[in-house]
Amino acid sequence: MSVITLPKAVGDFIAATNAHDATSLATVFSDTATVRDAGKTWTGEAELREWIQGHLIDPKVVLTPTSFAGDRLIASGDGDFPGGPLSFALMFAIKHDKITDLAIEPV
Incomplete structure (x- = not known):
């Protein structure tokens, strides 16, 4: 099995997601980050915390x-949602080890 090398911000995103740690997950994003997922856009800290809780933490x-x-x-x-596991493409923009933009699409 080959090892996948990830940028620090992406590795931190995966680790915090898999640990179901909303606080750590929020810290990997810049203050003005944008996430595009499930046909919607979330921008800024308050909206990102809503997305993190509803799309990553609650469904584990x-x-x-x-x-x-x-x-x-x-x-x-995979998690507490129908049809899993599912494959996703996550496209990251990163600046200063913080995610500034994330787009998620099913593959």
């Missing part, structure tokens, strides 16, 4: 990276 999402190239992570996601 666990992400298993399968590949990473450029800014695109492919991961299997």
Whole structure:
């Protein structure tokens, strides 16, 4: 099995998501970050905390990276939601080890 090398912010995002740690997860994003997921956009700290809780913490999402190239992570996601596990593409923009933009799409 090959080892996938991730940028620090992406590795921190995966670790905090899998630990179901909303506080740590919020710290991997910049104050003005944007997340696009499930046909909606969340921007800024308050909206991101809402997205984190509703889309990652409450459904107890666990992400298993399968590949990473450029800014695109492919991961299997499982949790308390129907149809799992599902494959997702997560496209990251990172500045100063903080996620500034994240777009998530089913693969």
